[in-house]
Every structure is written in structure tokens, then in C-alpha cells.
Amino acid sequence: MIWVLGALGVFFLLVYVGRNARPGPWIRQFRAVRSLISMALLMLAVTLFLRGQIGLGFGALLGAFVLGGSVRYQTYFRREAGPPPAAASYSSEEIKAYQTLGLSIGADRKAVKEAWKRLMKTAHPDQGGDVNRASAVNAARDVLLKRRR
Structure with missing residues (x-):
């Protein structure tokens, strides 16, 4: 019983220190x-x-x-949060970058990288592509990956 009380004491101490150290929720308390x-x-x-x-x-x-196990593996069983954000939440530059890479708006980081690799195989000047097309594909990738960081 003393171990349980000790663990609770440490937990509440960490909650107190964490909340006073920086603003906002620092710990997922339910977890x-x-x-x-x-x-x-x-x-x-x-x-x-x-x-x-x-x-x-x-x-x-x-x-x-x-x-x-439910604490450790909860991300494996979590459902999608919902549809990707509406196009209105993206700038015109980001929408143009998604179109350049041939992706739907809100595609994830992995899809952006795969589309960039696929397009650079044909657009790169060393592969017989155009310098302007390669720079447009690179710029689109940079715009979208910068948003994800």
C-alpha cells in the first residue's frame, strides 16, 4: 500500500512541477x-x-x-480523427503545391515524398527532363514538407 501512495505522490509532484514549469497541459493525465x-x-x-x-x-x-497495454498500444487502435482539413485552411501556395505533385489536399508527409520521387525520375534534367519542371517539383515538395515540420 505504501508503494501505491508513493507512486501517487510522485505523480502529483510531477503534475505540479510540470504545470508550473510551462503553460498548457504537459501531460496526458488520463494516460x-x-x-x-x-x-x-x-x-x-x-x-x-x-x-x-x-x-x-x-x-x-x-x-x-x-x-x-492500452496505454502503450493505444495509437495502434486509434481511429482516424476525421477528414483532412478543408481546402480553405491551406494557402493558395500549398494548394498549388499539392496540384503540382498530383496529390489530394491534405496528403501526409509520406505521400508527398513518394510523389516527389516519382515525378523527379522524369523531371530531372539528368534524366531528360526540364530544369523548370524539376525546380517546380522541388519547390512544391519544400512548401509541403515545411508545413509538416
Whole structure:
């Protein structure tokens, strides 16, 4: 029990220090609380195993793994947040860059890089392409990747 109180004390100390160190939420508290509960269940499982209560110990251990796994692997099960932002949130330069690369508005960083590589194979001057076309493709890539950083 003292371990649980110690872990909660450390957690609240970190919350206090983090909130006073910089503005805004510094920690995802729901995730941290799940981690603390998972640690407490793990300690409970060990205690129950040592006392000879194997069935309850396995139950606490299973609960610890479920909670701990949901914290660690929640990004794998997260659904898409929704459609990409509307075109109105992009500048005309960014919209033109998406069109130059042949991508839909809001394409991710990986799609931008793949489209740039595909287009540069034909647009590069060493491959028989045009200097102006290669510079336009490079400029479009730079505009879009700069937004993602």
C-alpha cells in the first residue's frame, strides 16, 4: 500500500512541477492515471502471489496487462480523427503545391515524398527532363514538407 501512495505522490509532484514549469497541459493525465493504476495492479498481483492467493493474483496481473497495454498500444487502435482539413485552411501556395505533385489536399508527409520521387525520375534534367519542371517539383515538395515540420 505504501508503494501505491508513493507512486501517487510522485505523480502529483510531477503534475505540479510540470504545470508550473510551462503553460498548457504537459501531460496526458488520463494516460498517466491508467499507467499508475496498472502499476498498482501489478504490485497487488505480486503481493497476492506471495500470500498464496494465485487466482486473485492472476486476475490482478491480467488487469495490469490490459491497462498497461492500452496505454502503450493505444495509437495502434486509434481511429482516424476525421477528414483532412478543408481546402480553405491551406494557402493558395500549398494548394498549388499539392496540384503540382498530383496529390489530394491534405496528403501526409509520406505521400508527398513518394510523389516527389516519382515525378523527379522524369523531371530531372539528368534524366531528360526540364530544369523548370524539376525546380517546380522541388519547390512544391519544400512548401509541403515545411508545413509538416
